[in-house]
Structures are given as structure tokens and as C-alpha cells.
Amino acid sequence: MNKRCTIVAVLAFCFQTKAQITFPVNGTTDPKHLTYAFKNAKIFTDYKTSIDSAILIVRDGLVVDAGKNLAIPEDAVLFDLKGKFIYPSLIDIFTDYGLPEVAKRKDNENPQFLSNTKGAYGWNQAIRSDYDANKIFSADSKKADEYRKLCFGSVMTVNKDGIARGTSSFVTLGDGRDNDIVIKDKVAANYSFDKGSSPQDYPSSLMGTIALLRQTYLDAQWYTNGGYKKEYNISLDSWNKNQNLPQVFDAGDKQNELRADKVGDEFGVNYIIKGTGDEYQRITEIKEMNDALIVALNFPDAYDMNDPYDAMNISLGQMKHWELAPTNPAALEKAGIPFALTTADLKDKNIFWKNLRKAIEYGLSEQSALRALTQTPAELLKVNDQVGSLKKGMLANFVITSKNIFDKDAVMYDNWVKGVRYKYLDYDTKDIRGTYSLSIGSLPAVKLRVNGDQGSPDMNVADDTSLAKVSYSRQGGLITLQFEKKKSAPKGTFHLSGYVKDENPNDWNGTGQLPNGDWITWNVKLDSAFIPQAKRDTTKKDSLKLGAVTYPFMAYGWKEMPKQKTVLFKNATVWTNEKEGILQNTDVLIANGKIQKVGKGLSDPAAEVIDATGKNLTSGIIDEHSHICASGDLNEGTQSSSAEVRVADIIDAEDINLYRQLAGGVTSSHILHGSANAIGGQTQLIKERWGASPEKMKFAGWPRFIKFALGENVKQSNWGDRQVTRFPQTRMGVEQVYADYFTRAKEYNPGPSPLPPKGGIAAIPVRRDLELEALKEILDSKRFITCHSYVQSEINMLMHVADSFGFKVNTFTHILEGYKVADKMKAHGVRGASSFADWWAYKYEVYEAIPYNGAIMHDVGLTVAFNSDDAEMARRLNQEAAKAVKYGGVSEEEAWKFVTLNPAKLLRVDDKVGSIKPGKDADVVLWNDNPLCIYAKPLQTYVDGIKYFDVETDKQMRAEILKERARLIQKMTDSKNKGEGTQKPSLKAQTLHHCLEDEYVLIK
């Protein structure tokens, strides 16, 4: 066999070259040009082309030719396959084969600000662009065998560690010298959202991870454009070198796939995105990514629903995913999305084929399945000139099977890797399955059952009324059986040895020993032939009665998204929030997503008329300070400034709290970064468009905001005794953080290097810095601050900082001591204050908080809002507004504005929302009562004229949820009874983000 020759050389000169190797030989050299020919096979030369009774010729590990009527070389070893099948062997595009296991991250007890890696690397330890798998890779014959058994012949191997993971290699699954196994040293560059083993603090959140990726792209560009003159940076250098490779992004679930795609789009990269197999839940958006996918075949086991109480803890979304996960590959095929399949994410690789066949049963075509495991991965990694099909000159990587590889009954005989045969079953191995009578000596005959997989069937012998497992081995025609009878006499272990008759695989006989040691003769007689399960399975049709994909994919999700309508509310009490005040017996017409008319006696023939007599119509509640619908942590609190991170990157469209808030009359929420640092992240205003994709939840035309924070959280007062080294630890230091960052932001002017002065040296260009960019936008009044604040001293301080840099603080949020400096806030020109109605005493800085705060600030002339900061309170902000009436005697009309028009003003969207005025968005709520009254509840909630909540629809949904749960519980129980795997139920606790810490909802 040719031990070392470059691929190009092989293609051109293979048959002329002599075998040359670089390694010294101990003993006599053994030059060979092994040639094999296979005839009478059905050969799949690629995923879509097959040739009946064809010939395959292989030489020196490469395909010479495949087709009909080929001349078989004289020196070829010839195999007559008699109707067997040959397929290109499969490719697993996403493995860590032959690489060391990734160490678990040990989180530091003390903060770690910078990378611990010694050497000229970049600042962040999770950027491991310098990693090259080919330098670490070493074949693992045991693992290779596991893959080969599943018909795989080659894999990509990637170090699954870090946000940038460096390059992966493409290797075969042969045994032998690593030099023969590596096919392509650097086959792809790899990325993920998981910092892996990096113990460095930053990034601690998904937001931070995305920011780090974006900044690294920018830094790398800067490095190329001259930054290299300033510093030598291995990480950036290898990052740049890796850019011309295929870029693989191990993203995670469907929402993370969309996030990865967005990063790619920004920097002109088309990632190959690895997902977890829930793409079918957002197939339209996944298709719109225009990226190829790598998809896991990880179908969850059914939950064990025997205990109805434990069953309650499993959500409808989890149950539905169990049912529909196997439809995912079919959904991708139907949508025309290119995809490769992988064994990655499977707890046990051996269920790969079971799951693949299941996917086919659920609609994936066999051709697409084969393509996703051969052609597609080869093309994606640009190794399709070597693997993925059986064309002239390609690697002789193929498998020989008894029949159609997707047939449940098919067995694999050989897996050939680079022309080397790995034999798993003799070609002439007979199908011995069936039900037999086993006669041993003079003992009465007993039943012997042989069923299951043809290649390695299960064998059981009757033992009284139960079955005893028979262990057996076969070698050619020889067979030995061993089993222990525990229940029927003679008890003990039987050892039988014999042979299977060549002419009749159901006729075996031989000699053996009884438990007492007596030698006897034995034989089997076929009672009934084996019937493959596929043909017996009559329940198959039933199992394909599937539930619908809903948006979002969980309880209260829509089968079909609700539509914009023309609606006429007749005879309502209308809280206009305009100079007209609260109008009695008034009509409101909404159409095309906007409020059209407010008046009396309105009509519109196209409108759905709602009798609102005795009811109240208001604009939707706007929550100025919310932490719902975010994936991952809402704090990137690892540094004093994280201005570069964006909540926009992590909107989670599948938070049940979105729906719950609609039920509380909320139509917009301002999703804020937490308050762990002085300069937090960029915020995102959303509308509660329940069922829409994350991108479509965003409030269009909204100016940008950023979260700042002051006080105890920022100076880590309550973070424990170890968190005492990050600057700042006092309010004095907080001021200096701002002074420093704004000074730098003021000087920040990114761009190419200015022209050198005559005879001078060109300056290094200024890199685009996402952090300073966001701060510069504040200075330019293109981005606005909402600042978490409590005590008067710090409020005063920030206004002074702002004044000295020439900008205004837009919003003070929380601002519980605002009442002490309301006059100063007014003089500074804040846009307003957003407070809690009555919170206090939870920490020292709120010990002088008073519930009259809102009223005093309002009376001084500030625009005042009440916010939630809490998913629970957000759904009854109307009650919180009423506290302004109780504490301080604000009029009801003005108090109502605290949760509608005033937050709209603070968020600078009062031209679009916040009142009932023609031309504004039709974000309206119909209440059964005065909305400030504690007995009031929303009956209907509209966003953009679309009714996303209706108490009546809600009632129907509850009934449907119960019904759908019952159906799925039954189905899971059936699955369990059929012997399918199960998992124990547990409660996936909902996450509630707060300013500083996350909370998980348990059953209390």
C-alpha cells in the first residue's frame, strides 16, 4: 500500500509511482499495490446514482473505476458480491474523534480579568483561533471501530472548546499511522457560543460572547490593516489565516442559529451552522439564513409519565418536541435547506441508525439522508474531490451491505477505508433468524428465538415461562451457544458447539455439554421463519398522527399567527392620554395596525365591531424596565463597562412571560441589561408580538438606549467577600469610571491611518471599538441612557458628569431618592424618571425610598413612569400605577400615564405609542373596568392592531393544552410500553432575570 504520497500526485500518477515512504523500515520492505475488484454489486457511486450489477475497482486505496462492463485487472483480488450493495462510506462532519477530552471549566473564586495563557496571544482565553487539530490529532482505533460499525469512513474532528476553536482536521477512520489518516490538515475554522474551559470571567453571558466575536472580527481586520505593526498577536494572526477556510459555527438551538447567522452576515461570513435539531420549530427563519446546517439526530426519549404528578412538571413544549423532533430532517429537506447529519449530541452513537431510520419514517427521503451523510458534508468541507462519492481517483471509502442501507433489515459486511478492508461479517453469513425447536440430548425440545438485527441477532431460549438470554458466537459456519437455565430442570449452564448447514441456514447441529458435564448431541429445527418487524408494525400509521408546530413552540403558541384586522370598539370609556382626557361612550376604530379614528357614532363596514359598553379602552402598558425574554444572563458584569454588549442579540421569543404580560395589558417592554456594572449593555425595546421571531419582536424606529447603573450593585457591595478587587468599589470610583470612559469616547475617532507627514511613517489605523462606539453615540445624542440609580448623591454625580461632557441623562430608572433631587433633575433636563411604586428596605441604598417618590417628582414637573423590573409585577402594572393615586394623590388620569404615555416619552416613542390618538400604533387594551381599579383585568390586548390576547381565546387555549397534553402523555405511555427508552420527568424551572441575579421559579 502506498504509504505516503500527496493526493495530487496520486490522482495524476498513481499507477506509475513506486511506493515511497518517509519512515525507516525495520526488516524487509513490503511494497504492494493492492488491487480489489467487486462485481455483481448494486453500486451507489454517489447519493443519487446507482448502477445495478456493477463492478468497482480499487487500487492503492483509491477508486479506479465503478460501472458496468469494466475490465477487471489481472492482479485484482476479486469479490463476487451477488447482489449486495456498495455505498460511499458516510462522513460525520462534526466529531472530536482522536482529540483529547475537553477539560471542564474550573470557575475562579477570585476574578480573572485577563487571559492566563502565556505567550503572545490575544487578551481573551476563549479565543483559541491558534488551535490546530491536526497537531494534536491521534487516531483512536477503538473509537474508529465504533464509527466504522455505523458505516462511517471519515470525519471532521474539532476541538469543542472555546468561542473560537481554531482549525479542525479531516481524517479517515482507518487504523495505522496518523500520517495516513489525516486527509486535510485544516479543513474548517470553528466557532461557538460556549467559552468552554476558559476560566476568564469575560464573557459571562451570551451577549458578551456575541460582542467578543464581533470585536474579534474587527480587531483582526485592524491587525491586517496595520495593527500588526503595533503588536504581534498569535490569536488575531491565526484568526485571519483561518478565514479562507469553511467556517463552522456550533450554535446550539434554533434561536442561537439565527444569532450566529447574524454575526456572520455582519462580517460577510456564511457559516456552516451546527444546530441541535429543533430547526423545524422556526423553519422559515432558518431557511432565510441561507446557511448550510449540520444537524444532530438527537431525538429525546419519551418522558416516563406513569406518575401524573411528575408528568405535570413536563411542559407541553418539551412533550411536543419529543413527538416532532424526528420530523426535523424531513422539514429541512422540504424547505430546501442544505444540511449534513451528524452523530454529535447523541448520548450513545449506536442509536444513530435507529434515529436515522426514524427520520426517514417521519418523511426524510432516503436520497436526502444519504446526501446529508456523504455528498453534503464533503462539499461543505471542500473534500468532495476525495470523499462522499465513488468516482475515479477518490478515496476507496465505501461500505458493503446486504441490501438497501436504510432497510431496517440491512447488515454491513465490510467497511473499506482508503482501500483497507474492515470486515464485520462474512459475505456468506447466513440469515439464521427464526423460531426454532432446540433438542438437546434426550431432553424435551425447547423454543429458541433468534430475532433482531440480521448481522447480530438476539438469541433467547425458553426457560419455564420466561426467556434466558443465549450468548453465542459465529465463525464462518461454526456456531457456539451458551445459556443458563434458572427455572426449568436441568438448571445450570449449557455449552453447545456446532455448525450451520451451508445449504440451509436454519439447520444447525453439533455436540455440547449439559450442566452436569455430560456430552450430548443437539440440533435445531425451524418452527417459523423470521418476520422483519417493519412488516409486522401495524401501529406505524398511528404514530405519524402528529401535533402541529406552534409559534412559539410551547403552550399558548399559535397554530397560525393572528392577523391584523379592522376593529371598531363601540361605546367605550376611552383613556386617551391626550388633552381630551377620559372620554365616555366613545368609539375607536383601528385598521392597518394604526388607530384611525376616535369619536362618537363611528362606523366602518369592514370592521369587526366590539361592544365596549361599560368597558375601558386604553393604550397598551409600556414597561420601561424589564428583564423578560432574554436568553442567557442579562448581565455582562465581568468588567466595569460592557457598553459593547447588546440585549438585541439575545431576545428570546419563547418566554411564556411575553404571553402573561399581554394578559396583563403590556404591549411593549424595554429589555435592559442588568446593573452589575457602571456602564451596562445596549438595551432593546420590544413589542409583545407573541409568536413572532426574536427579530420581529423589536420595536422599529426606536432610538438606541444603553443601561447605566450606580450604587451598591456596581460597587459590588452585596457580591460576597471575594468580589472586592474590581474597580470601582465606591461611589467615588464610579464617577471616575464614567469620566475615564467618556474621555476616551470623546477622543475616539476610528478609521484608516492618516496620511503620513512628508518623510514620516504612516500611523497605525484606529480600530473600530464597539465599546467606545456606543459611548460616542451617547455624546452625539444618538444613544440614550437609562440609569439604575437610588441615592441622591449618585444621581447628582451622573448629571454633573453628563453636563461636563455636554449631554443629558435621558432616564433615571429605579431612582427611589429622586424625590430628594427632583429639582436638580429638572434643571439638568432629564427626560424623566422611571421608578417603583412602593419598593424599599431591600438594601441600604433604598432605606429612604418612599412611595410618594413618584408623586413628588411628578408634582415638581418631571415625566414619571412606574416600571416592573420583574416578570410578575409587569403583568399588573395597572395596579402599580394606582399606587400613585394612593401615595401622593396623583389624579387617575395622570397616574395612568405613569405606565403608558410617560414611559413612551422616556423611551422616545411617544410619537408612535402611549396614547389613543389617530395615527399612533394600534397597541390597545380593552379592560372590564377602570384599569386602575384592583378588580380590573384585560379582556383583549392588541399590538399593531393584531389581537394577541383575548380572554375567550385564552380559555380555548387552556382546554387545548389539556387535550394536547393528554394525547401526548398517552402516546409517551404507549412508546414506553413498546419498550422504547424513557427519561424521568423533572421540572425545567423558568428563569427570571433581575438586575443582579437570576431567579428560578420553583413550586412553592
Place this chain on the structure above:
Amino acid sequence: MKNIISTVTLSAVAFVSALAQNPAPAPVQSESIIIMNGTAHIGNGKVIENSVIGFENGKITLIGDATVIKLQEGKYKKKISAFGKHVYPGFINCNSSLGLTEIDLVRSTRDNYEVGDLNPNVRSIIAYNTDSKITPTVRSNGVLMEQIVPSGGTISGQSSVVELDAWNWEDASYKTDEGIHLNWPQMYVAKYPGSDPEDKQRERMNKEMNNIEQFFSEAKAYAMSAPIEKNLRLESMKGLFNGSKKLYVHCGYVKEIESAVLFSKKFGVKMVLVDGQDAWRVSSLLKENNIPVILGRVHSLPPREDDDVDLPYKLPYMLKQAGVTYALSIDGSWQNRNLAFMAGTSAGYGLTKEEALMSITSAPAKILGIDNTVGTLETGKDATLFISSGDALDMRTNNVDAAFINGREINLDNVQKQLNAKYKEKYGLK
């Protein structure tokens, strides 16, 4: 004595220049008082639209319909007009840490959480701080009594019921060491970032269950015998087995509730379920065994994603429909002033307003075993009541303008009102 309205106005002015501090506790009722023409919400479901309520020496001596009752001239020295207003029995909040914690995040101000797993001998009343700045803000919304409860460990200790106006904890205590608080082990596996692995959770559950079983067995044996050596922990458990103390079991998951009920039956102790989010699923078990429920905050999120969106809001109604005795509560300190609004919300979701009122007056009184003396406006009971200018369950109209504990007219001022007045003066606001 002046009428109430002017008292309130005066005190607001008087405190503008004073230091932020709590008002002095009120002296013992010295003259008889009658409240005329208010809408009396009795606390047992009944309402008297135009009522007279008289009280002497701290006890209610008269309640009736003003249009029917003939008043004895001069019997009541002081007359208060409640015309157009509402009179309520003082609200009672259970499962509270008021007076045990002052500032949640400041360790030196926390006295609610003792170290150790089995602390039945620990007594909340000892640490109850009558000078908490929070207390006056709570009672000025109508909450006049609270059950002060320790937390932490498996058995956190003993609770006492207090009146929210006293010079010291001895004076404050209304029913001392009335029950023992047991935090039932979590009986389901919960997964969230940082949660323990499944097997570890199950292991802990079993261990804790065994510990409780073992401890109660020992305590019962100790209670039934003359022990050789005095054991303070076991000593404090005695009351559970002779019926003088209640066992408050804190849990929510349906299996926890079931097993706690079986456990209490087995040991023959009087159980009260605290929190009980899943209580509605086993309401017949609770009803059959006469187990009352102190529900946690009505203002909370449904525990499971699929749950009815308004489940916590309508939970009181569901228990009422099932015939289970229940009270509402807020587990906290500064939050407790919103107790009435928890009741108000549940009135928006099924309960009638008077039923909602019962859940924070007569129902908690009954559960705490103090219903002979408080919880309703009935003759012979303590004159622990207040006048609100409007519906006290609705924050728009909850406006307490006079309150009495044992007939003592308490000062409704608090530090927050003082700060309000101080800064209104600064800004020249009215």
C-alpha cells in the same frame, strides 16, 4: 379629643421638622369610642352599610345597624363619624419576617435565619424588633397583626403572633410560640443553571425525609415519657403532640403536600399548610383532614409554563370552591403593606370582596387560633380595627385614616410620610 381627620393633618405638619423616627405606641384605651355611619365589613362575609361600632376598654361592645340601633346617650365618650367611609377588622398577615429583618441585604439587620437544620427551640419573638421603621408603614395600610415566622433549615423554629404597636416584644406578643415551622423537602427534581444533578437531588430528598421522620419519632417518644435528660429541641416539640402548638408545613408541590398531610396524621399533629401552590389539586384531602392553608403571595407567577396564566390569582377562589380553609399572606417585611391588594386581586378572580376580606381577617385568625378575640367586628372581640376612606382592598381607595389596636388609637405616621412632608415643604408642594 379632636376628630380624626384633623389629627392626621396635624401630625403630618408636626413631623415635618422632626427626625425620621417611629411614633410612640398608643396608650391604653381610656375613653369609650363609637364609630358612626360607616360601612362596616364584619369580616365574616357580612356588611352593615350604615353601622355603629362601639368599643370600651379595648373590646367591641356594640355593633349594629345605625338605622335600627337606639344609642344610649352618653355611653360612648368619643364619637367618630365614618360617614361615606369603611370600617374593617385589622388585617392579619401570616408567615411574615417583619421585625426580624430590617434591610434585606444588610446582614447585621437580619435575624430571621438561624444556622442549623433542626431548630424547633428557636423563637421568633425574641428577635422581633418593635422599633422597625417598616412596621408603621405596614399598619398604615390596615395590617394590624402579624404572625412572625423564622426561616431556614428544615425546622426553622417557632412563630408568635404580634400586634403592630408596642414598646417591646413582650408587649407586642399576642400569642407566643404558637407553632413550629417545618420546611418540607423538595420532592421533585428541578433543573436550572447550577442545579444539583438529578441523583443528588433525589438523595437529598430521601435524606431529609428520613431526618424528619427520625426527629419526630424521637420527639414524640420524648413527649410521651419522663426523659432522663432534658433536651431543649425535643422539649420545644412537646406542644405539637399535646395540641397546644401547630405544625406549619411550608411546601407547594402536590406530592409534598400529600406526604406532609400523611405525616401529620401519622404523628397526630395539627398541621397548617403554608404556601401550597398545588393545594387545589388535593383540595379534598385537605378538606377531609381539616388542614387549613396559608397561601403565599397571590401576586406571583404560575409555577409551570403551561399553567393558567391567572392561576395564582384565582387559587383562593379554587380553594374556597373546594371548601378548604385558607388565608392569604405575604412572606416578607416591607412588602406586607400590600396584603390588602393580594385580597383585592383575588376578588377580581372569583372571590366576592367580602370573601377576599375574610381571607386576611377572620380566616387567618381562625388558622392562628385567635379567632375568639380578633378577626371580625363582633362584640366581645378586641377593638382591633380601622377606618378607610374608601375600599381598602383597592389601592386607589385604600386610605387608612384611623386605626385601633385593642381600642388604642395608634399613630399612623411613619418615616415615609415624614420624608414626604419634608420634601414637599422643600419644593413648596401642597
